[in-house]
Amino acid sequence: MTxxxxxxxxxxQVLLFTAGLLVLTSISAGSVYLVNEARDDNKWVxxxxxxxxxVNALLLEVRRAESGARGYLLxxxxxxxxxxxxxxxxxxxxxxxxxxxxxxxPAQRQSIEQLxxxxxxxxxxxxxxxxxxxxxxxEKAAALASEAATAGTTIxxxxxxxxxxxxxxxxFRLRSISADRSQTLAASLTGxxxxxVVLLALISIWLVRRSARARDDAETRLRDANxxxxxxxxxxxxxxxxxNDEIQRFAYIVSHDLRSPLVNxxxxxxxxxxxxxxxxxxxxxxxxxxxxxxxxxxxxIPLDGPDKQMSTDFSEALGFIKSSIARMDRLISAILxxxxxxxxxxxxxxxxxxxxxxxxxxxxxxxxxxxxxxxxIEPLPNIVSDRLALEQIFSxxxxxxIKYLKNGVPGEVRIRGRTKLGxxxxxxxxxxxxxxxxxxxxxxxxxxxxxxxDKPGQGIGLAHVRAxxxxxxxxxxxxxxxxxxSTFTITLPISxxxxxxxxxx
Amino acid sequence: MTLPVTxxxxxxxxxxxxxxxxxxxxxxxxxxxVSFTNGTEAMKHLFGADGTxxxxxxxxxxxxxxxxxxxxxxxxxxxxxxxxxxxxASPVVVLTTTDDxxxxxxxxxxxxxxxITKPVNYENFANAxxxxxxxxxxxxxxxxxx
Numbered sequence: 001m002t003x004x005x006x007x008x009x010x011x012x013q014v015l016l017f018t019a020g021l022l023v024l025t026s027i028s029a030g031s032v033y034l035v036n037e038a039r040d041d042n043k044w045v046x047x048x049x050x051x052x053x054x055v056n057a058l059l060l061e062v063r064r065a066e067s068g069a070r071g072y073l074l075x076x077x078x079x080x081x082x083x084x085x086x087x088x089x090x091x092x093x094x095x096x097x098x099x100x101x102x103x104x105x106p107a108q109r110q111s112i113e114q115l116x117x118x119x120x121x122x123x124x125x126x127x128x129x130x131x132x133x134x135x136x137x138x139e140k141a142a143a144l145a146s147e148a149a150t151a152g153t154t155i156x157x158x159x160x161x162x163x164x165x166x167x168x169x170x171x172f173r174l175r176s177i178s179a180d181r182s183q184t185l186a187a188s189l190t191g192x193x194x195x196x197v198v199l200l201a202l203i204s205i206w207l208v209r210r211s212a213r214a215r216d217d218a219e220t221r222l223r224d225a226n227x228x229x230x231x232x233x234x235x236x237x238x239x240x241x242x243x244n245d246e247i248q249r250f251a252y253i254v255s256h257d258l259r260s261p262l263v264n265x266x267x268x269x270x271x272x273x274x275x276x277x278x279x280x281x282x283x284x285x286x287x288x289x290x291x292x293x294x295x296x297x298x299x300x301i302p303l304d305g306p307d308k309q310m311s312t313d314f315s316e317a318l319g320f321i322k323s324s325i326a327r328m329d330r331l332i333s334a335i336l337x338x339x340x341x342x343x344x345x346x347x348x349x350x351x352x353x354x355x356x357x358x359x360x361x362x363x364x365x366x367x368x369x370x371x372x373x374x375x376x377i378e379p380l381p382n383i384v385s386d387r388l389a390l391e392q393i394f395s396x397x398x399x400x401x402i403k404y405l406k407n408g409v410p411g412e413v414r415i416r417g418r419t420k421l422g423x424x425x426x427x428x429x430x431x432x433x434x435x436x437x438x439x440x441x442x443x444x445x446x447x448x449x450x451x452x453x454d455k456p457g458q459g460i461g462l463a464h465v466r467a468x469x470x471x472x473x474x475x476x477x478x479x480x481x482x483x484x485x486s487t488f489t490i491t492l493p494i495s496x497x498x499x500x501x502x503x504x505x
Numbered sequence: 506m507t508l509p510v511t512x513x514x515x516x517x518x519x520x521x522x523x524x525x526x527x528x529x530x531x532x533x534x535x536x537x538x539v540s541f542t543n544g545t546e547a548m549k550h551l552f553g554a555d556g557t558x559x560x561x562x563x564x565x566x567x568x569x570x571x572x573x574x575x576x577x578x579x580x581x582x583x584x585x586x587x588x589x590x591x592x593x594a595s596p597v598v599v600l601t602t603t604d605d606x607x608x609x610x611x612x613x614x615x616x617x618x619x620x621i622t623k624p625v626n627y628e629n630f631a632n633a634x635x636x637x638x639x640x641x642x643x644x645x646x647x648x649x650x651x
Contacts, residue, residue, distance in 0.1 A: 256573075256602060256603060257573075259602040259623075260518055260521070260573070260602055261520075263518075263520075263521055263524075263602060263623050264518065264520035264521060264524070267520065267521075267524040268520065268524070271524075271527070336604075336605075340605065
């Protein structure tokens with residue numbers, strides 16, 4: 001999974017979370033608002049009903065006052081008078097209450113003004129009717145009553161009241177519809193909100209599942225890649241090991257098989273040598289002894305002239321053949337030894353490097369004295385390695401340092417050591433004849449040598465040393481100029497263990 | 506009375522065989538030498554057609570064995586000789602160009618009596634063969650198991 005994908009996924013998750021939060025908040029806010037709205041609507045519905053009731057109550061009181069007045073007019077009984085008075089007393093508070101209830105609704109305000117004017121008029125008429133009855137002029141009161149009935153004060157009251165009731169009924173319908181709408185809205189808002197939340201939750205689950213799957217896939221791929229890598233490394237290591245083994249076997253077989261014909265060549269050369277001696281002895285016997293004379297030991301007869309020359313040539317030829325065979329034998333033996341060394345298993349052990357080098361130095365003390373060389377050992381780090389291999393490495397290098405000194409200059413060989421990052425670095429430097437930089441690679445090759453060939457040697461030592469150093473997990477280099485001494489640097493792991501190389505053998 | 510010892514020489518290189526024979530003779534050993542240049546024929550001679558080795562019962566043998574044979578390994582021959590009840594008493598001299606200590610050790614473990622590395626140096630070789638000749642004349646080779 002790339003970083004870009006990861007960032008995108010995180011972004012989506014944050015976005016989803018925010019969206020969910022927003023939806024929840026707006027649902028809550030909307031719900032609160034709508035519930036308030038509905039409550040208001042309901043309040044208004046209730047108010048309408050109250051207004052209606054109040055109008056009806058007012059009308060009832062007006063009717064009671066009227067019927068009380070009529071009853072009193074007809075019978076002059078105080079019962080009716082009392083009844084009428086009670087009703088009239090209730091009319092004004094009822095009207096006031098209605099006015100309060102109506103508040104400042106403009107349409108109703110107008111109606112109430114008409115109503116209250118009509119009621120005032122009627123109340124005045126009532127008062128006059130009662131007065132007329134009190135003064136004993138009932139006909140005047142009756143005329144007033146009938147005038148009120150016909151002139152429309154009562155009718156006006158009735159019609160205005162019913163108009164008010166109709167208005168209130170209209171309002172009631174409107175407010176009911178509004179309340180219904182609020183409720184419907186609240187319900188749908190909740191529904192849509194819940195749906196959104198569920199949808200967001202589903203998307204989140206999907207996203208989480210997708211990322212989990214992606215992670216599992218990535219893990220599987222990583223595991224596969226690791227396995228593949230290990231397999232590849234194992235395969236390569238096996239290939240390398242096989243190639244190395246093959247080279248070792250090849251070198252061994254070649255050197256071994258080369259020896260077989262060499263045995264014949266050497267053997268029959270010696271036979272020829274013997275034969276040649278016999279032949280020349282016989283020639284000497286035939287030419288040097290007079291015929292018929294006493295037998296003489298043929299070995300004691302000297303050859304003369306061309307015979308002697310032939311014998312010398314013969315011996316010389318055989319001598320060259322023999323020395324060449326001996327050289328070839330040494331080379332083959334060297335290769336055999338190298339391949340054998342390559343197969344030897346190392347045994348790591350703790351080595352007190354100073355004691356170890358001192359032992360090597362004392363073993364070459366005789367050569368050093370002959371070459372007038374001094375060997376200085378500086379403090380050296382101790383290491384864990386194969387003793388035999390180290391012995392071969394150091395004795396070869398110290399031997400070389402003493403061997404290739406400048407003629408006539410007292411030798412000075414210095415052995416230094418230090419450690420760096422888990423490696424011990426050893427330097428063996430001398431003030432000897434040095435090595436031309438163009439030969440620095442060549443001297444490590446098998447059977448190759450450099451410089452003046454005035455010392456015996458096969459050209460094996462450094463090749464062998466470098467092979468050993470490599471097998472010990474180290475490296476080796478040389479820095480040198482002609483006539484300016486040489487420094488061989490060996491870098492070896494401080495603690496070599498069998499697992500780094502022996503496992504590969 | 507003992508039968509004269511027969512020398513069985515198993516050596517694929519005819520030159521080597523000739524050199525060995527010459528030097529044995531030069532050392533004054535005149536025993537019969539039977540030469541084989543490959544392992545199969547030598548095995549047939551030693552173990553007979555039936556492969557039991559019964560054929561050699563009672564014969565006194567001394568075996569000179571080269572380890573590098575074209576058709577089989579000398580080590581195998583040595584092993585079979587030393588496992589055969591009629592042949593195991595016969596001394597076996599391993600003659601080879603290899604001076605690998607592992608191989609020498611293995612040969613002695615398998616019961617080889619003498620291991621001689623074929624030296625290229627002729628004088629040393631002749632000396633070794635001469636000593637082998639002395640070995641032949643001094644040691645009373647026991648007859649094959651009866």
